[in-house]
Amino acid sequence: MTNYLKSKYSNISIITKYYIIILLLTIYATYKNGILLYQKELINFISILKPAFLVLLAIFIPFIISYIYYKYLKKEEYHILNDYNLVLFPLVAFALPLQINIFLYIGIILLFSIIKMAFKTNIINYYALMKLVIMFIIYLLGKYSYLTIYDLNIETNYTTLDMFLGNGIGGIATTNIALLIICYLILCITKSYKKEIPIISLVSFFIILLLSCLIFKNNIILDIKELITSEFIYGIIFISTISFYSPIESKKKIIYAILVGVLSYLFNKIINPFEGIFFAIIVTNLIIFLYEIIEKRMKNEHK
Amino acid sequence: MKTVNILRDLNLNIVDNYFEVLTPDYIFIPIVDENYIIIKLNTHILKGQLVYDDNNIKRYSSVSGIALKIGKLNNKKYLIIKNDYKELSISKRARNVDNISKEVFLKYYSNDDIKKILDNKIHTLYINAIDDDPYIYNKYMYLKNNIKDISDIINNLLRLFAIERVEFVIKDSYRDLLNDYKININYNIVNDIYPIGNDKLLRKYLINRDDDFLINIEDILDMVYEVKKNKPILEKYVTINGNLIDNPSVINVKKYTYLKEILSKFNIKEKNYSIILNNSLCGKNISLNDCIITSDINGVIINKNNNNVKMECTRCGLCYDVCPVNINPLIKSEKCIKCGLCNYVCPSKIDVVKEYQDD
Incomplete structure (x- = not known):
């Protein structure tokens, strides 16, 4: 509790901008890796929702861990709107390949959510580390690939413009550089970015x-x-x-x-x-x- | 200079209300060692009478009345004087400063630091008239209420010392005040940004010549009392403000008045409040029963305990970005001026000064 004069600017306003970006990237990921593939009859209807499902998991798992940690271990109030984990885990999810094994995905997010609570340190970027751990395990399992079913079925190379507008190879929602620039501009209006x-x-x-x-x-x-x-x-x-x-x-x-x-x-x-x-x-x-x-x-x- | 416009950010208004609270029932004069009390208990004391003198500190009674006893408040000792409301004072005549000589001026004025400044050949003498807090308006009110006295002293400074130019440094919102000053002074108007009123920062911001100097409007007021009025300063301007105060005001009070007595004149909107001294961004929190108005109290801020939840530091760096002395507020530093700007901007609502800079 504090009684000093404080600016109106808060973590909530920062996190809100991240949520807007997550929404934009999720819509793009659903379009690129869901709707387009469905229209080409490469996936079934339910699979359209896979990108959104992965994002929701990346929000839900850290939420559960944070909630348990604050409510039952620290016995403090948990402030969901101030929880950066709920926006940073999805940002890692966007950089993963669509074909990721769902159990591996859940397991690693769970593990890192716990590690983040147990070892609060600013030395190493946990989120970058998490992405590398996931990709390393995928590599060990011999399933390292960013190609979607669509990428596997085309024979022509992508042009630079294709890559700029999103027709490239990459993570779930990282392929559209134009969209990433828009997201960057949104973040730029956040004072603390x-x-x-x-x-x-x-x-x-x-x-x-x-x-x-x-x-x-x-x-x-x-x-x-x-x-x-x-x-x-x-x-x-x-x-x-x-x-x-x-x-x-x-x-x-x-x-x-x-x-x-x-x-x-x-x-x-x-x-x-x-x-x-x-x-x-x-x-x-x-x-x-x-x-x-x-x-x-x-x-x-x-x- | 990295600063923030808090007035605009929070839509705060200038405090233009002024009144006097000059009849306290008791005054509490702080004492360090009882042996230096130079009056006898249970005797009548005159207003302006020296009651405590340990060679470093001289304290004068701000009322006339009976020296009751030595009491304790929050483990500090005080000489308690009961006011007789007669304002009987040691009579001293005010001096006519129109033709006072330099030697006489320096003889009666006691501040050696300022005397050293006046010894120089001065190109511009800046006078800091900016209050160093978004909630405090004492200097503004000094300017407003003491036009004649301040004018007299400035005229004398220009006449007696090698000063080419005097410039009042004021905030944009104080500009209209100076229309009333009929003397040859200039003014330097700065934006309403915080913490521009801090002497150290203002000096850095304004002074770019070796023969330019900055003094404070309170130094001019000391000159008014010591040289012109020929009496000790027994009253004090204090701003009472805060988000629970209905009528924020600058008040003129007798030194050593009990704060509780002053606050009884104000309507505080809620019962559950905090009292902060001097700095609304990082000032000391006190209890109502502990505080006596002394010369170092400029503002009393009555705020409600807000509902901001204090979160863990996200290392966003906003505190570093706004720090006017370019330090990392998250690492203890002797350079910290405790302006509280880091507290103000922190999106995690952490009291940065308290957690990282206080001893």
Whole structure:
């Protein structure tokens, strides 16, 4: 309870914007991975709802865990409207392949919901880690693929414009770069959204890409097509900017964004352009954590 | 400078209501060591009479009456004087400052820091007349009520010292006040943003020459009393405001009045309220029975305990973005000026100053 003057701005207004974005992305995912496939008679009617169902699960499971945690373990009031988990878990769900095994999906969300409650730390981006864990298990099971039934049935390559407008290969709702830009603009009107991170990351990614093309004499257009995926754009807009795991101070924010951009290029090249950004975010988290430890020690020595 | 327009954000109005509460039943003069009380108990005391003097602190009685006893309030000692309402005072004549000399001015004025400033050749002497809280309007009222005295002192400063220019620094909403000042001063109008009234920040914002200086309107008021009126300051402007106060007002009260007595003049809308001192964004919470009006109390804010739920910090960084001294409010720092802007903007409704900066 507080009695000081407070601005009207609250977590609820931030989370509401995320819900709007989740709604937009869910509608798009249902259209792309449901209605379109149904019209082409590639799936049955019930399967139209699969993207929405996955999103609802990503809201419902963390809700149950948070509710139990606050109500029965901490014996505090649970404030559903202030719970960031309910909007951040769906954001990870959007970046997963549509063909994901539903039991694996439920299991991992359940596991990470519990881990998030048990180990409250800002060191590693749990959401990026969750995506990587899921994809790693899928890889181990030999089912690693972002292709939908439609993608498997077409014979022509996607054009760049196709990819921009959503006809690309990727997660449930991450393929439409135009829609992602709209979502970014919506988030930009949120005061607390760290809007500079995606821009700096993208610019540093481009600089590294240009430099490597100059040094190794690669075809720049091919590199851009291959490495700048909608998954990367999605990652820098939504996952790298999650406030809990990104720095506060301007200097550290810039270092973080540059590292995310540079490392994304490296991981996109070395591993693959779908998971590269998530690896980059986690490695950057660790670098920033080490940087903070060194900074603290130096300050103490200085004192 | 990173600042926030709280008045506009919360649609707050200037407090333009003024009245006097100058007849307390008792006054409570704070004392540290009983040995330095220089009057005898159960004797009659005059208004303006020195009653406590430990070489560092001098305290004068703000009423005439009987020195009753030494009492305790919240573990602090006070000399309690019962008011006889006769206002019998030590008679001292006001000085005619029209032709006062520089030496005489400096002899009667006691603030050494300001004297040091006046020793310099000054290009612009800025006078901070901005209240340092969105709920407090004491300086505004000083300007409004003391036109003649302030004008006299400014004229004398210009005449006696090497000052080229005097500039009053006021907020946009105070602008009309200065139409009444018939002296050769300029004014510097700044936007209604918080915490522009903080001396340290205002100095950083305004002063870009070595021979420019900033003093406070309260320093001018000290000059009015010490040099012109020739008497100690026995009264104090205090703003009573807050979301439970029906008629927010700046009041002129006798120093050492019991706050409970003052608040009885106000209609507080709810019974369950909190009292905050001096800063509506992060000031100290006090109990009604503990507070005596001393020179360091500028505002008493009566707020209801709001229903904002305090959530865990999301590390959104808004507190860092607005911090006027560029520190990370989530890490304890000596540079913190405790303006409370981080408290104000926090979307998780955390009292950042209390949790991270207070000892």
